[in-house]
Amino acid sequence: MRFVAVVLLVASAVGVFLAPLVLDASYSPVANSISESAAQQTDGAWLARFALAFAGLGVLTTVQVKARRWPTVTALAYGLFGVFWIFTAVFSMRSWIAGAPFEPVEDALHSFFASAMAVVVVGALARAATSWKARARVAVPALVLASASTLLPLGGLLWPEVAGVFQRAMFLVAYVYFAFEAVTEA
Numbered sequence: 001m002r003f004v005a006v007v008l009l010v011a012s013a014v015g016v017f018l019a020p021l022v023l024d025a026s027y028s029p030v031a032n033s034i035s036e037s038a039a040q041q042t043d044g045a046w047l048a049r050f051a052l053a054f055a056g057l058g059v060l061t062t063v064q065v066k067a068r069r070w071p072t073v074t075a076l077a078y079g080l081f082g083v084f085w086i087f088t089a090v091f092s093m094r095s096w097i098a099g100a101p102f103e104p105v106e107d108a109l110h111s112f113f114a115s116a117m118a119v120v121v122v123g124a125l126a127r128a129a130t131s132w133k134a135r136a137r138v139a140v141p142a143l144v145l146a147s148a149s150t151l152l153p154l155g156g157l158l159w160p161e162v163a164g165v166f167q168r169a170m171f172l173v174a175y176v177y178f179a180f181e182a183v184t185e186a
Helices: 002-022 045-066 072-090 104-116 119-131 136-158 160-183
Strands: none
Touching: 002 045, 002 160, 045 072, 045 160, 072 104, 072 119, 119 136, 136 160
């Protein structure tokens, strides 16, 4: 299962970083979000949707592997995080292309689940707090995940012209963190 978790996370990362290559030339990975690369009614969005779903499945597989070693709050929060990540693939946001048709309810559901993914911070803080004295090498990555999940989205709000870079950096931190958790015994 550890191997499966890592493969899913790596497949997701590859999909996220390759998705802009199959999208309309007006899509900018620097400014546009990953969610926009999976947008409704968008040619090529399938790749980003698969990437989002694979990420959620990778997190859920990691939860399955590690749940007994984690605090209950961490396992629950990370489990919800994985489910919500899958739901961001199921429910897509509107396209970045002005005037493109979209389903507003689906767009709203995507936004809800993307926002609800912030639950990862609760899990990471619980993981850090319960492991700090025994294993700083476990607590520090959890604090990095919590910080990245909080600060990088704020960076995207403050500097929207590079919001895509901030989001990709946040995803990269999550990929590395959950892959690390999947393969370590701690």
